[in-house]
Amino acid sequence: MKNLIFTLLIWIALSSISHAKQLAITFDDAPRSANGYMDGQTRAKTLIENLKKYHIGQVAFFSNSRALNDEGMKRMQLYDNAGHLIANHTHSHPNFLETNLANYHEDFLQAHRLLKEFHNFAPYFRFPYLREGETLEKRDGMREALSKYGYKNAYITLNNYDWYIEDLFQKALREGKEVDLQRLSHMYVDVLMQSISYYDNLAIKHLGRSPKHVLLLHEMDISALFIGDLIEQLRGEGWEIISMEEAYQDPIAKYETEKPLKYNPGKIGEIALGKGQRKGLWHYTLDESYLEQRFEQEVLLLSEN
Template sequence: MLRSILILIISLLTIPVANAKQLAITLDDAPRKADGYFDGPTRAKTLIENLEKHKIGQVTFFATTQSLNQEGLERIGTYNKAGHIIGNHTHSHPNFLETELSVYQSDFLQAHHLLQQFDNFKPYFRFPYLREGETIEKRDGMRNLLQKNNYQNAYITLNNYDWYIEELFQAAVKVGKPVDMERLSKFYVDVLMASINYYDDMASKYLGRSPKHVLLLHEMDITALFIGDLARRLQREGWEIISLQEAYQDPIAKYQLDQPIKYNPGRIGEIALAKGQKKNLWHYTLDESYLEKRFNQEVLLMSDH
């Protein structure tokens, strides 16, 4: 009898975990320019400390190898040694819309060879700007090259403009505008959660379920500062953070959009587009003027306060 009660209690305790929505965290553009609020080593140290403090687990950094000077090498080395995955984000971050296929392929391969030095390098490729080729020739040319080199297309499902929040923050720091860091954290987390929930709702509409998601972030100062605050909010709202490898076990990892598109909203947006949704494939928070207005209102400390 006691055994049965214990089993029942254990099963009840595990239900929330089993039903948790799941996402993997990825950070693009590493080692990204760092000459504002933090320098590169301080950003890396802060980010690693907050990932460990909040028990976030393994994340994936997508590296652009043209930034691997001595400091950049050390920064990626820090992430690598901490057990995080290093993926390919090209050598020079080209815009595929403005780049010939052969040039783009060479850029990808250059990064591929340079990234072999990291023990935790894995063959995941994140297209810069999420642009996968606007013609059949370019799209299929990269699909074939990825397949030849045993790469996974490192698609995302949860899109946002975190990079623009960083730009607003760094611009304020540069000219000495007072920034309320608590408000900045709240603004950052609120904006990200709004887009996360939007794309999860879109997934439920078209898939009938919440898939294993992939969150797009960037290797930036605000990420280092507030990744723990984001993780706490995710946990409160029923999310579980998983590895990228686990996320790509979801069936949508095998999905491929038939027609080439110029601008890619992410895998969930692709699926919605294929099922007939033409508008609102990007959440309303993915808008620079919207974010700037909220940043000025909610984050900057006004002189008359």
């Protein structure tokens, strides 16, 4: 009996520590403008190769269908043919704060009509800027539309400003500055890991557990270049990469804020807000001047020496 209890205790201890933290990888704004370090086709091929190299079977690309010109279409077909999900991020990326419900709804539908033609189209909708409507009329209007067309709200839990690091990178290249890619990768991974662990800890604080997370990234050159480095670091810190569809099985998918918000921090920030937390809903790495300073000091200055 003593032995049995001992075994049971060991089993309980092990099962609680061996439970990996989980996240799904998603890329917004696809096909995002590509005319800097790589052209669009090179970006897509690099990204697909790196995902494959790190054994990631499927990620999701949230597309703005307005960007589906000849090149953009070819790029999306590469992702589609590689088995990745293609989902809706509106036609023209409108800001819901500056758009009425009728126009926003039409923009969503226009994207739906174009994107549903992809083999791996999946009815998930990601609100641009994460803004879900600041009035009841707008918020509930879009909720109704999503359910009418069989869509799920593709919320995110892990927020960051990866797009601003890309901006800094491309700007430096345009200015003829030499960019050390290894240092850039280091900064990219470090900034992302900081925000990921911040939001995971915030979730644990308010939920008492680490939920299945959804990581927001963008379809950009730095994503194509460094996704493997990020995945390696994540796995090294005990994370498991899961599919987006699995991530949305988490019970937090059902959590909704009581009142409509003007600015949405992402699901974990919203849960924290609902529990009365007012500060720290956006992590400090979501700040342009913070990222500028690090880019200047860690990527540019050091590479000039």
